[in-house]
Structures are given as structure tokens and as C-alpha cells.
Amino acid sequence: MSALDRFASVARPPVPAFRPNTSRRLWPQLLGHGGFRLGLALCMLLLAMAILGPALTPFEPNWPDYAAALQPPGASHWLGTDATGRDVLSRVLDGAHRSIGAASLVLAAIFGIGLVVGTLAGLAGGWIDLILMRLVDVVMTLPGLVLAIAVIGVLGPGLFNLLLALILADWAYYARLARSLTLTARQRPDVLAARMAGIGWGRILFGHILPGVALQLAVVATLGLGGMIAAVSGFSFLGLGVQPPYAEWGAMLAESRFYFPIAPWLLLAPATLIFASVLAANLLGNGLRDTLAPRGRS
């Protein structure tokens, strides 16, 4: 399998090759990484926005106020209003949990499914492995975005269907990754020694194999988070995700796109936030990768 499927996909980043002695003292190293620090700060900010956002909205985000339509940023509407007079700041705050939350939810689900299916296939071997991996092979014949479009086409638009489509599009990649990591871990000297000593498979799985596989898969998921945020907002922009009148950054771009020439704040506010969240996720992912699997420069 190529390590480069991310270019085909919603969010399939390549798996970094970890150096063997990953130590527990990870945080000091991570915090020493400038990009990671910046990403972490941005991420905290955006997470706080996603959690607290709906409670902080100065105006009711979905109520039109035609008298105040298309007002530029000012004292009462800090980020201006849209064509129906809804407060952009309120909508941006209210939409945060849909944009960021949906992407995180999808990746968490994919991570869980991939980890279970992959380690199961890798450890059980035999026909279980054969069946699961043929299924994975079939799902992966289509590029992730195309598969997601197909699933939405069948299920119809909507946030829940979008989540389902994105999970279906990318779970197979993570399952295959987890399986190959498990197979590698099975051959590691510490696992062989435990097997020869008569340690049971359950304890080998939880003591030796799973922690490493889960960590590596989690790094990959973090690297994929940016792509997933872009995908959620992109699909919502096309009207295939979050439905009106609810706010989501991509959907906000779509509903106001014809007013951009006269009201550029309608473009800039959601665009900046999408950019910032993808950037934060990328910085976090790259920081984790650089720390856990630095490139060899002999």
C-alpha cells in the first residue's frame, strides 16, 4: 500500500515511521516544538469557541432582522450582518461546533472503527483477516471524496448523512493502517519474547501492541483532521451538509456568496475561521509527527 493515499482522500495522511524508543516524556518535547505550541494555542481557542460559542452569541443566530441587513462591521454587529440581517458574529460562534465538532466526531469514529477492525484482522489472521481486508480493498478502490459524494447521493443531504458518508469514505484506510501496524508489532522482539515466555494474547495485545498502534493511528488522525474540517465545510458549502437556517462556516459562505462584492465581511469571517482551524490541526499533526518520527538526517 502506498503511504500517500491522503491525496486521494478526504483525510488519509501517510503514517509516519516512528523511531523505536518513543519515550513517555512526550510533553516537554512537544512543547519545545514551536509549530506545535502555536497549533495548540489556536486549537484551544477554537475548541473553546466550539464549546462556549452557542452560549456567547450576542444575537439570536438564526433570526432575520431585515431592517439591519448587510451592515458592515460596527459597534453593535462586530462582524457585520448578512443579507437577512442576521449577526455574523453570532452565526460564526454558533457554527463553530458544527464545523469543528463534526470533523472531530468523524475522525474519532474512524479512529475507533479502524483500530478495532485493523487490530482484529492483524491478530486473528486466517479467514477473519481475509474477509475484512477484502472488504477494505473494495471500499478503497474509490477515492475518498468520490465515495463520500456517492453515499450522500444515496442518502440525501444533511449533517448526519454527511458524517456517515465521511466515516464510510475513510474508515477502510485507517483499518488497513492499523492492521499493518499490528502485523509489524507482532514481529517485534519484545512481543516475540512475551509469546515465548507464555504470556497470553490478551495481555500482549494491551501491554505491547495496542498502545503503540493506537498512538501511531492517533497521530495519523490528527494529521487528517485539517482535511476533514475542509471536507465538512466544503460539503456544507455545496448544500450537502448542514442545512439552512443553521449556521456552519461552509454553509455561511454558500448562502452569502452573491453578496461578497458588496459585503466582503461575509466572505472573510467564515474563510478566516476555516483557514485557522485547518492550520491549527495541521500544526498539531506536524508537531506530533516531527517529535515522534523525526526525519533521519545522518
Next chain:
Amino acid sequence: MTPGLASAIFGRLAQAVLTALAASMLVWALLPLAPGDPVLRIFEARNILEPNDLQIANLRAEMALDQPLPNQFAHWLIRVTQGDLSVSYRTGRPVLSELLDRLPATLLLLGSALAGSIALSLLLSIIAVAWHGKWPDRAIMLYTQLGAALPTFVLALLVLQYVVVGAGVGKVLANGSASLVLLPALTIAVDRAAGWTQLLRASLLDAGAANHAMVARARGATPRYVLLRHSLPNGIVPFLTAIGISIGGLIGGAPIIEEIFTWPGIGRYLLQALSARDYPVIQGFVLISGLSYVGASLIVDLVTMLIDPRLRRPA
């Protein structure tokens, strides 16, 4: 051509056929999974609003929908290989001809975007490696970080706002002609090239840090010799693989770009089909995308096989 190479190529071709078959199985499965009765939708499309039972039974038999699923798949596959992708629920016209009408525009857009991003990322990563650690490298790294964080559709909206409307370059409404392809293609290229430049720069640096590059330097080779003779051929293999696979991403991203630039390709047509629940068209789009993806990976694998002798062993 050595026997090893021939059998490796043959093996890869056989694998591509299998993959295409698996992909078409997945594509076919969309229709039985989709809600609604395809027969009734087809009559609707033909403006027969209340077909009688005989008409329904006849069409059902013609489409093999009265048979068990494996037979349905076989029937569908045979029809597809004959170029019959059923008819659009909306227009009643054959899906294949509807898609083929719009394919040239999409090919033009994606083809020029692909060429542009390959050229751009090659250029930028060679500059970055040649000035590794100096300001051109840092500037390019900054570009790749920002580019990777800006989704293509957001960049496209910004381009439309500030280049087309603001600066008056290009047109808001495109008609799919070659004279107007530059701006949308460049937008895709600038965005795609960010990720590719990161990748190619890293693999060029890896290849330059490899022992064989050090040996060449120790024999008196210039840095340029090492970069062009050793790093580039070795570093380009993962780059090519990425390109092959990203054909899938390009096609998957086509609808949103075509929608923003009002580009009359199959992506925009797909969006109309999506909102009308026009399943045969959706299926046709997915099939064409899947097959292009399989084909692109095949071509890339064959090229890398020619570059790297170690890949010529039969799988």
C-alpha cells in the same frame, strides 16, 4: 524488456482489472441501496406519469430488476461495458452522452490544473532544496504551510472576490473554453502544489541525505550533480505516486470548483443531479471517477516501475 519487467507489468495490469471490477461492484451497489423504485423514476423521466402494470413489468424485466442481485450486477456490468449507463431521471436522455458532453470541459480544467501543479511543485521544491535552510526555502515552506491550510474552495472564493471582481482579471461566468481556463486551473494548482511541494521537498532532502549521495559528494561530485542525478530520480518516485492517487482528489474536488467558477463540466452536472436525486447520473459520475482513478494509478505505477528497478519484481 526483461522477462522480470514484462511479468511485473502483466501482474500490475491484471491487478488494475481486478480493482476496476471491485470499484464497479461498489458503484453498482449504489442503485439497489438508493430509495425509490428506479422503474417508476424512469417512467417519470419519459413523462409517463401513470404507467400500467404491464409496462412496469416489461421495463423491470428489461433491466433485470426481477432477478437476484448477482444476476442484476452481471446484467448491469454487461450493459455498462456496452456503454449503456441507463437514462437520467431528470432529462430522460442517456447518462453516458450527458456526461460525455460535459467531460471535455472537466478534462481541460483538471488537466491544466494537474500540469500546473506538477510544474509548480517541481520548480518550488528544487529551489527549496538548492537553497535549503536559506530564505527561498523558508518562504516556500511558509507558502506550503498556508496553502495546505486553505481549502481549495475557500481559495477559489477569495480569488473570485479579489482577482476577478476586485482586479477585473478573467470573468465571473466561465463558459468552459480554453481561454478562460487559466484562472480556475491556477487556483487548483496553487492549492494542490502546496502539499506536493512539501512532499517532494522532503523526499529530495531524504534522497540528498542518503548514503549514496554522500558517496557521490566524497568522490568529488558537485551539489548540482547530486541533486539532478541522484536526488531527483530517487525523490520523484513517491511524488509520482502521490500524483497518481491525487487524481482521485482532483476529481472529487471538481464539483465544488466548477460550481464556484460556473464551469460547465461533469462536476457541476453532478451537483444538479444530487439535488434532483438523479441516481443514474450520480452513478455514472462515480463510475467515471473510479475508473479514471484506477487508470491513473496504473499509469503512475508503470512509470515508477520503469524508474526504479527494484519495483520490477512480480508482486
Next chain:
Amino acid sequence: MSDVLLACKRLTIGYGAGPTVVQGIDLTIRAGECLALVGPSGSGKTTIARAILGLLPPGAQTSGSLTFQGQDVLTLDEAALRQLRGRAIGYVAQDPYQACDPLRTVQTHVSAAWAVHGERPAAGVVCERLAQAGIADAARAIDQYPHQWSGGMLQRASIAAATAHAPALLVADEPTSALDTDRADAVLATLKASGSAVLLISHDLGLVLRHADRIALCDEGRILETGTPQALSISSNRYVQNLFSAVGVPSRKGREHQGEICLSGRGLGMRYGGHDAISDCDVSVYAGEILGITGPSGCGKSTLLRLLGGLERPYAGTLKRSVALNRPGSIMPVFQDPVVSLNSRWAIWRSLTEPLTARHLPRLSQKQRRDRAAAALEQVGLGAVDPESLPGQLSSGQCQRISVARATIGQPAIILADEPTSALDTIARQQVLNLLSGAALDGTAIVLVSHDQHMLNQFADRVLVMQDGRLAVRGPFSQRAAVARPF
């Protein structure tokens, strides 16, 4: 032969604020001699080699002088250095496969020695040079790719390329560590036959003693002592004495084995993907003996070990275990790479006592496990090591001793050791061999796989040689060599 070719005077190399890698060394190489630079990994050897070639990484700070044929290499500009490299100073790298561009043929690799200087080798010269380096049939194999060549042959081709312009000095950085002993000796002979002075960098003192004219011992960026092998062997420096006493192998010759057969395999075979990894192997392991298995890489040694250890079922043949081997944990492994042998996330006491937690054994409390670990660490001479440390914080020699302790803690009947010393420096190697020897005295059989035949000849009670997946006896290393096929 006394004219000085290369002279370092108080050469110091460091990186920015980081540690000084090379600390004021003095070194001379005379024309035509073979000077060996010996030290453990991380002692600054490779940095010295790169400094001589003028290929220090960007950001390196140097002081002192490094004079080659009257010019100070440290102050030369890049163009002048390029004229030195390849023409006056040849370079042979460690791993021949990594030294060759995998995308190009061996022919291209060798003729690049001319091409990088903008020249073309005369027709037939490449073949001629390869033949001189001891490659038979060069004309046929030359259009093949590096991965199709054997390591020994490819290293000779690299030497032929490095000596293309008859350089006055050859810098060889661990040129034989990827090869087994026989080939290593042959490759070093080829190196010396080139007529150039040789700077041989190695961590293997035993090998160097057989080939070098003079030896410079270095550690932590300093040269401890320089001299002929004879002069060094009577040195008064404690470290040097330790090093030299560790070159030998704890000899066990003449020790009668009293054990009975505890594990025997007959007609063992294993297939991977339709290809026989090993076939028709008969092995018996006697209690308390040290059985050596040697052979070129890829011959099936490790596969045989996996079958003996019960990690895989043999494809053909039968494996008979004595009653003592019926409990789990009665066969324990020691692996080549010490650092990954231990779980990198666990404190070493956990890894060390893991065999005691197997299902069939009585449950131990954490306190008991820590105590057992401390006792075991004491036994392998690591009493000073904190049981809470992680493997990444220890040296590879320490990790390997902990691996041996893990293997012995459950009192196994057999220890299967796969190249346990090949990643270690001379002193650590000696310590591990001593531990294994001690375990054998306690009645544990040791099956020791190694490519180092010199070591096995002295250390093992009998040695089996493996070739292309089959076992053959080669000896007589001891009286019992003839017992290799007891059935």
C-alpha cells in the same frame, strides 16, 4: 614510508551550542600505511572521516589544523576540495547497498567515479578494475542493479570506484560491518592491495588487529593512544587494557558437556511464499552446551531459530522436546537489536520480570517483581541502574544485558540468541558473552546464531554452518563437532 600524508593537529569539531564531537585530536597518516581508528559508536570517528573529505555538515565549527599533502583541508574552498575528493582521497562507505544509487546499474556506479570529474573511463577500464578487485565475471554482472549483487561483491565494486584515480589516501568508514568475517577479511585485503594509505574506521578491534599497521583508539572525541598492535597490547592505560582483554572471547574449549538432548529437530523445513527458506535440517540441542550456528546472511539461520523457539510450525519435519521443555517459557530468546528488544514504554523492571507473570506461574505483587528485577540487574552487573528507567535512556550494551537477564530470569532450558553481540562494541560484547557462558554453566543450553565465525570457533562447543537453507558441519572445532547428526 615515513613521509607524512595527513596530519591533524589539535583538531576540534563541534556544532553550535551542542557538544564538541571531536576534542583536539592529533593524528598522522603516513603514505602507504593502514591506520585504524577504533572506538565505540558516537566516539567521533565518522566526524573525523567527514572532516578529512571536507564534508562536514553545515554549521560545523572547527579549530586546529588538518593538513593533507601540505594543504590545510579546513581552509580550502569547495572547488579545491572537489579536486581532492575522489582523486587524492578515496572514500568507501559502510553499507555497499546504501552506497549505490539503487536506480542505476553497477556499471554506472563505478564509472561515476570518472563522470563526477567530467571524464569518461576508457572502454573496458571499468571491467578491468572490477576484475582487479577480485570480481570474476565482471563483464556479465556489470549491467545488473545493486540489489542483484551480493554485499561482498558490491563492496569490492565500491572499492574499485573509490580507487579509480589511485588516490594517495583511502578513507574507509566501517567498510566491513555489513559483511560476515570471511568476506570482511577478503575485502580488507582488497583495500590494502590498492596501494593507497588507508584510514580504516571500525568498532571491531579484533578485525582491526589482523589488518592495521597502526591503531588509534578513540573514545568521546579524544584519541586515547596510538601505536602498533604490539605496542598497544602492552599499554599501561587501563581502558586500553580492558579493551584488549575484551577482544578475546571467553574460551570454553575442552569443557565436556554432560547434558542430554533436550530439543531435537529432524528434517525441518519451512516455506515462505512457495520458496524454501530452510529445508531438511537436523539439529539437536544438548542441555548445558553452547551450539553455534553460522552462515551468510539470508541463509535461513533466523528461520531455523524461529522454528526451534516454537514461534512457527515447521512446514516439514518434526520437532521433539524433552519433558523439561513442556512448560511455556522454557525456551527464551535474545535478539540482535537490544533497544527494541525491550518494550520502549515500560520501565525496565516490567520488561525484565515479564516472564515471571506468565499464566502458569504464581502471581507476584509489584513489590516482588521490583525486588526480583533489582536482584537480576545486580546479577548482570547493572546494580547501579535504576529499575524505573526506560530502555531509551540506557546504552545498547546495558539493554542487551537486560535482555539476557529477561531470558534467564525464568530459568529456561534453552536460550536462543540471534546475533546478540553484533550491535555492541567490544567491551559490551564481552560482557554479554560472559553472561551467556555463565548461563550455560548453570545447565541452560545456548543456541548462538552469529556471522562471526572467529567468535563462534572459540566460544561455542560445536558449530553448525548453514548455507542456502541447509545445515552442514564444519570443523573440527571441537571433539563433538562430529555429533552434529546424532540420529
